[in-house]
Amino acid sequence: MARPTSVRIVEMGPRDGLQNEPGVVPLAAKVALIEALADAGLTAIESGSFVSPKWVPQMADTAEVLATIQRREGVRYPVLTPNLKGLELALAAGVTEVAVFAAASEAFSQKNINCSIAESLERFAPVLDLARAHGVAVRGYVSCVLGCPYQGEVPVAKVVEVAEALIAMGCYEVSLGDTIGVGTPDKAKAMARAVADRIGVARTALHFHDTYGQALANVLACLDLGIATVDASVAGLGGCPYAKGASGNLATEDLVYMLNGLNIETGVDLDLLAAAGRAITAALGRAPTSRVAQALAAKAA
Ligand code: HMG
Ligand code: MG
Numbered sequence: 001m002a003r004p005t006s007v008r009i010v011e012m013g014p015r016d017g018l019q020n021e022p023g024v025v026p027l028a029a030k031v032a033l034i035e036a037l038a039d040a041g042l043t044a045i046e047s048g049s050f051v052s053p054k055w056v057p058q059m060a061d062t063a064e065v066l067a068t069i070q071r072r073e074g075v076r077y078p079v080l081t082p083n084l085k086g087l088e089l090a091l092a093a094g095v096t097e098v099a100v101f102a103a104a105s106e107a108f109s110q111k112n113i114n115c116s117i118a119e120s121l122e123r124f125a126p127v128l129d130l131a132r133a134h135g136v137a138v139r140g141y142v143s144c145v146l147g148c149p150y151q152g153e154v155p156v157a158k159v160v161e162v163a164e165a166l167i168a169m170g171c172y173e174v175s176l177g178d179t180i181g182v183g184t185p186d187k188a189k190a191m192a193r194a195v196a197d198r199i200g201v202a203r204t205a206l207h208f209h210d211t212y213g214q215a216l217a218n219v220l221a222c223l224d225l226g227i228a229t230v231d232a233s234v235a236g237l238g239g240c241p242y243a244k245g246a247s248g249n250l251a252t253e254d255l256v257y258m259l260n261g262l263n264i265e266t267g268v269d270l271d272l273l274a275a276a277g278r279a280i281t282a283a284l285g286r287a288p289t290s291r292v293a294q295a296l297a298a299k300a301a
Contacts, residue, residue: 173205
């Protein structure tokens with residue numbers, strides 16, 4: 001299949017990017033980040049999580065974040081909801097889209113959400129039902145699609161099985177998470193192809209962490225399958241609290257630069273995006289890890 005002519009970027013910075021920050025990230029910095037990302041043209045900005053504040057303290061102010069941002073027409077602000085309690089809090093905050101997250105690895109499922117894969121799918125079914133009743137769209141994630149920090153190898157068949165289960169219960173798309181960034185292009189493409197063959201290319205999204213510097217190469221390989229939805233995190237922020245050593249997602253600046261070069265439309269203004277990345281990393285007291293962000297900053301200096 002040919003590469004897509006446009007790619008929808010789902011921005012992870014405010015959620016996956018910040019969830020593992022050790023220090024307190026002020027509410028104002030989170031709100032400014034989300035608004036700057038919308039200014040840059042991103043239309044899907046994952047803005048927080050309704051998870052246990054004991055498990056992920058950094059996301060404990062998600063309701064305040066959602067109450068403070070100026071929501072824009074045409075921009076979606078999804079949040080993670082692992083269970084009914086999370087969805088009820090999300091509904092009270094007026095969300096129009098949520099995401100549930102399963103894993104292809106039993107060990108990771110236990111560490112991340114304290115239950116087996118099968119139990120997690122059972123737990124998601126009423127979440128999907130209630131979301132549907134409120135007209136709220138639900139995205140699904142599968143974590144550890146190319147390897148697990150606890151279990152090592154993860155069979156592609158398990159990834160396909162979990163992705164199909166999420167679609168069967170009503171998720172509109174499934175994002176394939178290489179949580180610890182160990183994948184390489186041929187493996188990533190084979191895994192994504194196996195999933196897309198079953199759930200359809202249009203329902204398949206990519207979520208690569210850049211721990212081993214492979215994320216951009218993995219995206220490029222999978223674009224050849226026609227997949228047109230890619231998750232990325234501004235400035236390369238991030239890491240998962242239950243995947244030790246996992247670094248940020250693919251940096252959004254790096255993704256947009258590559259897609260611009262390939263003449264693939266994203267609707268994102270790279271300069272405004274890089275400015276958003278500089279602002280949040282300044283608030284965190286460090287520099288962006290995105291190579292494109294560093295190159296743009298050096299050129300401007
Ligand atoms: P548990 O301890 O088994 O749950 O945790 P529980 O039902 O027994 O509840 C324990 C306590 O948490 C109770 O409070 C509940 O009320 C509260 P207490 O009585 O002790 O005061 N609680 C909640 N509070 C707020 N919101 C909720 C909620 N649910 C229960 N929704 C649970 C199970 C799923 C809650 C927990 O394991 C959890 O919160 N896990 C979240 C882990 C997480 O956020 N991980 C990072 C996101 S996933 C990711 O990064 C991967 C991804 O990026 C893709 C990739 O890279 O692969 C998506
Ligand atoms: Mg992730």
